[in-house]
Amino acid sequence: MPLFYESNSQCVWIITASDLNKVHLFIIELSTELNQRHSVIQINFEEFDLEIGYDSLTIGDGGEVGDSKTIIQVLTGSFVPDLIVSMSYQMWLHLQSDESVGSIGFKINYKEIDKESCGDPGTPLYGYQEGSGFLNGDVLRFECQFGFELIGERTITCQNNNQWSANIPICICEYIVPFIL
Ligand SMILES: [Ca+2]
Numbered sequence: 001m002p003l004f005y006e007s008n009s010q011c012v013w014i015i016t017a018s019d020l021n022k023v024h025l026f027i028i029e030l031s032t033e034l035n036q037r038h039s040v041i042q043i044n045f046e047e048f049d050l051e052i053g054y055d056s057l058t059i060g061d062g063g064e065v066g067d068s069k070t071i072i073q074v075l076t077g078s079f080v081p082d083l084i085v086s087m088s089y090q091m092w093l094h095l096q097s098d099e100s101v102g103s104i105g106f107k108i109n110y111k112e113i114d115k116e117s118c119g120d121p122g123t124p125l126y127g128y129q130e131g132s133g134f135l136n137g138d139v140l141r142f143e144c145q146f147g148f149e150l151i152g153e154r155t156i157t158c159q160n161n162n163q164w165s166a167n168i169p170i171c172i173c174e175y176i177v178p179f180i181l
Contacts, residue, residue: 012095057096117136118164121156121168134158142156142169
């Protein structure tokens, strides 16, 4: 994935899961081709910075690059989700930049996770994650260590589109009122 992208770029990537449910595939392949794959694609951003409003990264489900019905997110600027998960075994990414002003670009890592899952969104620094799992309908709850205040959503839900309902919160040091004896 590019760091320091060029102006007027049009770049496309398609990530495909390799993990097959071989037993089910053998039984069902006559009718449903490759839809029985076990895995979906989870991507995490290590770096992300695009010229806000002019350059964008569009992320979609499946392999039909640019198909508006499959778009999961359109990202620009420097704010990104904690992670993005496909619903099928493929995910497409399309970087578009205009004629001027490049930026750092983005760097992702990706992995295959079980289908009908949102993936592990991680734990806030100075905080805890509580919950039973990362499957559709599962709820995670976050707490901060003593002396830290939670900013953001205390609970998030894994939605049926494999996306968490919000980013994980952050924990910031509270302003400690000095004791006056
Ligand atoms: Ca630009």
